[in-house]
Amino acid sequence: METSKVEYKTRILVIDDEPQLRLTLGAILQKAGYDATLAENGALALKAMTNARFDLAFLDLKMPDFNGLDLLPQLRALDPDLPVLILTAYATLESAMEAVRGGARDYLLKPVDPTNILARVAEILAEHRPPSRRRELISQAQQLLQELQQLDGTANVEPTSLPTPRDTEPERFLRRGKLTLDLHTKQLVIDGQITHLPPSTFDYLVTLVRNSPNIVSFEKLVRESQAYILDKVDARDISRWHIHKIRKALEEDPANPSIVITERDKGYRLVI
Numbered sequence: 001m002e003t004s005k006v007e008y009k010t011r012i013l014v015i016d017d018e019p020q021l022r023l024t025l026g027a028i029l030q031k032a033g034y035d036a037t038l039a040e041n042g043a044l045a046l047k048a049m050t051n052a053r054f055d056l057a058f059l060d061l062k063m064p065d066f067n068g069l070d071l072l073p074q075l076r077a078l079d080p081d082l083p084v085l086i087l088t089a090y091a092t093l094e095s096a097m098e099a100v101r102g103g104a105r106d107y108l109l110k111p112v113d114p115t116n117i118l119a120r121v122a123e124i125l126a127e128h129r130p131p132s133r134r135r136e137l138i139s140q141a142q143q144l145l146q147e148l149q150q151l152d153g154t155a156n157v158e159p160t161s162l163p164t165p166r167d168t169e170p171e172r173f174l175r176r177g178k179l180t181l182d183l184h185t186k187q188l189v190i191d192g193q194i195t196h197l198p199p200s201t202f203d204y205l206v207t208l209v210r211n212s213p214n215i216v217s218f219e220k221l222v223r224e225s226q227a228y229i230l231d232k233v234d235a236r237d238i239s240r241w242h243i244h245k246i247r248k249a250l251e252e253d254p255a256n257p258s259i260v261i262t263e264r265d266k267g268y269r270l271v272i
Contacts, residue, residue, distance in 0.1 A: 016058065045071065050078065056125060085104070113227075183206065219231070
């Protein structure tokens, strides 16, 4: 008698005190095939995490019994590997950035778009696959590489790493100087070394690279990177943190940038 294989269902915890947003987000995730658990406050969220393991969590920053910034370290204490995606209104944007600095994976501004939500969830889950599974895939890839080398008569070459992405997928890779941006995995490579950027910050770098060396206005930078329509002042404020992260990754001296240049009262441009 054959036994059917039980399919693992990705579990996502949604922590938000707004009933409409909480239920809507839960419905979007359930329809996409995820197992969504809804918590209207921090106490219920902590209880849920003590009873089950989750693959990702959405966290609202403003709740009656818990400040999201205070709840975040408690969530990470229960599961240090849990990726947390912040939900925030523009009024609490600075708090969202503080949460990212405190270990949150990224943030989304309310109101949230279903397509954007599901795309970001898929990206984050792909990046946080269990290390054991990642090692298994790497091992399989190396075995396949060895077989290919034997077929090609190059079996004596030791496969010390996975093959380097080639130009057979030009739409996937964006290159400028020493930078290579993998648009599928949102991975930045500088002179052959992988450098981590939060996904939304990576999108800002993509916009700068695509427009380099021209000036990108604050409004255009935010619009093309995150699809938010903001005036100059708000766009300048929201982009400032992402530019700070990009400079830390690219510049030898972020305080005196020579790659990501500020054009006073206009925007930024990338020179590389």
